[in-house]
Structures are given as C-alpha cells and as structure tokens.
Amino acid sequence: MKKEHKDRAFEFEHVPCALCGSEEERQLYEVPTTVYGRKERIWYVKCVGCGLVRMNPRLPAEVLLALYSELRVCDFDAGGGAAESCYSTAQEPRRRLVEKYCRGGRLLDVGSGDGQFLHTMKKAGWEVEGIEIVESQAAYQREKLGLTVQTGTIETAEFQGRVFDVITLWALLEHVPDPLSVLRHAAESLSPDGTIIVSVPNIGSLEAFLFRRRWFGLCPPFHLFMFEPKTMKNISVRAGLSVERIIYASTATTLMKTVKNIKHGNYTFLPPIHAPDSGSESSPIKSVLKQLVFQMAVVPALKMIDVLHLGAGTIYILRK
Numbered sequence: 001m002k003k004e005h006k007d008r009a010f011e012f013e014h015v016p017c018a019l020c021g022s023e024e025e026r027q028l029y030e031v032p033t034t035v036y037g038r039k040e041r042i043w044y045v046k047c048v049g050c051g052l053v054r055m056n057p058r059l060p061a062e063v064l065l066a067l068y069s070e071l072r073v074c075d076f077d078a079g080g081g082a083a084e085s086c087y088s089t090a091q092e093p094r095r096r097l098v099e100k101y102c103r104g105g106r107l108l109d110v111g112s113g114d115g116q117f118l119h120t121m122k123k124a125g126w127e128v129e130g131i132e133i134v135e136s137q138a139a140y141q142r143e144k145l146g147l148t149v150q151t152g153t154i155e156t157a158e159f160q161g162r163v164f165d166v167i168t169l170w171a172l173l174e175h176v177p178d179p180l181s182v183l184r185h186a187a188e189s190l191s192p193d194g195t196i197i198v199s200v201p202n203i204g205s206l207e208a209f210l211f212r213r214r215w216f217g218l219c220p221p222f223h224l225f226m227f228e229p230k231t232m233k234n235i236s237v238r239a240g241l242s243v244e245r246i247i248y249a250s251t252a253t254t255l256m257k258t259v260k261n262i263k264h265g266n267y268t269f270l271p272p273i274h275a276p277d278s279g280s281e282s283s284p285i286k287s288v289l290k291q292l293v294f295q296m297a298v299v300p301a302l303k304m305i306d307v308l309h310l311g312a313g314t315i316y317i318l319r320k
Helices: 061-069 080-089 092-101 116-123 135-145 179-188 206-214 229-238 252-264 284-307
Strands: 002-005 008-011 025-035 038-047 053-055 106-110 127-132 149-151 164-170 190-201 242-248 313-319
Touching: 025 206, 092 116, 092 164, 092 190, 106 116, 116 127, 116 135, 127 135, 135 149, 164 179, 179 190, 179 229, 206 252, 229 242, 229 313, 242 284, 252 284
Parallel strands: 106 127, 106 164, 127 149, 164 190
Antiparallel strands: 002 008, 025 038, 038 053, 190 313, 242 313
C-alpha cells in the first residue's frame, strides 16, 4: 500500500516473524498513528508459532530512519553547568546498574542517541564507544561530547577485533527490524565474561493488558516489536545468550503519557520536533498536591506491580 505526502513516498511492508519465520499471526491491536501528517492505522500482531508480537505491516527501515533523523538532538551546551548536572544525573541509575555487574572496562552503547549515557560512563572512568544510526546524533556525540561513536548499526560497525565487557541496548531492541541479528552481533562483540544489558517495554505488563491499543509503550510507528519474558528468553537463546536476571522497572512516565493520550484522544506517541509552549502553569498548591498523590499512591503502586512481575518496563541481564 503506497502512500505519498508532498514529496515523500513510502510503502508499508508485510514481514514474517523475525524470530521463527512464520507468517501465521493473530491480530492484537489496531492503533492509529500519524506519518508525515497523514493518519494511518497500524496493526500489532502475535506470531502463532513463537508468540513474538510485532508490527505488521510496518514502515520500511529507510522511512523510519528519515523520521528519526528529523528529531531534534538536545544541546548539551545550552544551559551551562546546570544543564550538565541534570544531563548526567538522569543517567546515574543506569550507571549504578552497569557497575553492579562490572566495575569497569570497555563499554559499548548500541543506539547511543544524544550520548547522555556514554558521557556519564566516560566521566566514571569507563572506556566507551557508541553506535548510532542517525548521522546528526552520531556527529553531535563526536563533535560536542568528544565520544567515539560510529554511524550505523551493530551489523555494520567495525571494531577491529575489540571486544567489550559490557554492551548496553537501552530502549533499542523494539526499534530494530531484526532483533535476533542485533543480539547475535552483540554476542560476537562481547568478552567471554561480559554482560549485555537490554531494556524493553513489557507487552506482558499490567499496563499493556489494561490499556491495550492505547498503551503508550506501543509507540507506533517506531516500536516494531514488543517483548515479554518468554519471547525475550527465546530470542536470547537463539542468539547464543542466556538470561541471568530480569528486572521489572516500571516508571510513571509511560503510565502518565498513556493517561494523557486517553484524556486528549491523542495517538501521536512522539511529540513534535519543536513542541510549542502551552503557556499554562499549575498553581503551587496544585503542584504540591500532585506530588503528594504521586509519591504516596503512584510510586508504591508501581513498585508493587514490579514485585508481581507485571511491570511495564523490563531490563534483561544477558551472558554467553
């Protein structure tokens, strides 16, 4: 089905399951979204053979890359010291998690985005490298942050025999057209005692069950795959890896964005490149009340959901 918007032409493609190759599928959710200003409807389906959830049909890789390339990269230098402090602090939980499994060494971040995580790890004494498919973002990391970042994918990257003690894939695997290939290449670049850390949304979560097609974790047209522990274990084994631990790590972000989308009837899961200022500010009393509700109700509820292994976010610790 070919669509055109001004000078942009794109065609949705039907794909078999990336894990088992089956074309038998069961439709789960029909989700409206917007591509280049055009309203589209996208299906998430579940493979009858292995249970992996994928978007089908989906946009081809080159169209998705063009969409990603239009996203604005934050300017690290814009706010001076205050910006640097916030920039690094946001990555501290990830740094602590990594150093729980490895105290130091060589680290590769696949899909390194704007370099926040790599910058934090470099300051902590790690030898870091990154891979980023969007050229403008890779260039930003090289030129502004002084990081070693290759433009491309892990399949096209060249390491000249280097292996890594830790390889991180933060919120990446759901975006790639072939997650099995990505994990296999990561395994090949991992040191014998190394660790791969993968974070993905959990399609088996309570939030996904309750909100279904309105769940923010689907994020069409960008999230091509949805994982749960069963399928993640399956794909890891096929990549020559084993799941050492699963961490359920819900955050309020997905929940709040889901509620906001439902409230406004909005299925545009990604904000505009230059989001306008709404011009409205909450009163101090209202802000305090919101924080109280958040800390006393929302946070404890999310922690309990994680304890029950129903959290909306999952982090997988993988080893050879």
